[in-house]
Amino acid sequence: MTEKQKNSLKDLNWEVQPDRDLWTDINSNIRFSGLPERDLPVYIEAEETKLGQRKPWVPVAVAACSIMAVASVVLSGLSLQRANQTYELQAKMVEYQQSHIALMEQQHKAVRAQFVSLIENQNTPLNTDAVNEIRATLATFDQASAQLKEALMAQPTNTRYAATLADTYQQEAELLNKIKAQATRSI
Numbered sequence: 001m002t003e004k005q006k007n008s009l010k011d012l013n014w015e016v017q018p019d020r021d022l023w024t025d026i027n028s029n030i031r032f033s034g035l036p037e038r039d040l041p042v043y044i045e046a047e048e049t050k051l052g053q054r055k056p057w058v059p060v061a062v063a064a065c066s067i068m069a070v071a072s073v074v075l076s077g078l079s080l081q082r083a084n085q086t087y088e089l090q091a092k093m094v095e096y097q098q099s100h101i102a103l104m105e106q107q108h109k110a111v112r113a114q115f116v117s118l119i120e121n122q123n124t125p126l127n128t129d130a131v132n133e134i135r136a137t138l139a140t141f142d143q144a145s146a147q148l149k150e151a152l153m154a155q156p157t158n159t160r161y162a163a164t165l166a167d168t169y170q171q172e173a174e175l176l177n178k179i180k181a182q183a184t185r186s187i
Contacts, residue, residue, distance in 0.1 A: 097156070111177070
C-alpha cells in the first residue's frame with residue numbers, strides 16, 4: 001500500500017449511519033436462512049399471523065404454575081408441622097434423659113454411701129495402698145461423669161452422652177460392689 005492510499009483511508013468518514021434500522025432485515029435473514037427462497041413468503045406470512053394469535057399452551061402453563069404454587073404452600077406447611085413435632089419429641093426426650101440421669105445419680109450416691117459406710121465401719125482396716133487405689137479410681141469415675149454431664153448439657157439431644165454416663169455409673173457400681181464383696185469376705 002502506497003503512502004497516498006494510506007492518507008486517503010485516513011480521510012474517510014468512518015462514522016456513517018444508515019438511513020433506516022437494518023436489524024429487522026438482518027433478523028429476518030437469520031430466521032429464514034435455512035428455508036428455500038420459494039417457501040419464504042409463505043413462511044413469513046404464517047409467522048406474522050401467529051404473532052397476533054394467542055398461544056394454546058398458555059392456559060395450561062398458568063394452571064400448572066398455580067398447581068405447583070399451591071402444592072409448595074401445602075408441602076411447606078406440612079414440613080413446618082413435622083419440624084414442630086420433631087422439636088416437641090426432642091424436648092420430651094431431653095426431659096426423659098434428665099429424669100433418668102437424676103435417678104441414676106440417686107442410685108449412684110446410695111451405692112457410694114453404702115460403700116463408704118462399709119469401709120468406715122469395718123473392724124479391720126484395709127490395706128492403705130488398696131484404699132488409695134480405690135480413691136484414685138473413684139476420682140477418675142467422678143471426673144469422667146462430670147465431663148459427660150458437661151457434654152450432655154452442651155448437647156442435650158445427644159443420646160450417646162446419656163448412654164455413656166449411664167455406663168459409667170453402672171461400671172462404678174459394679175466396681176464398688178466387687179470391692180464391697182471382697183471386703184465382707186475378709187471380715
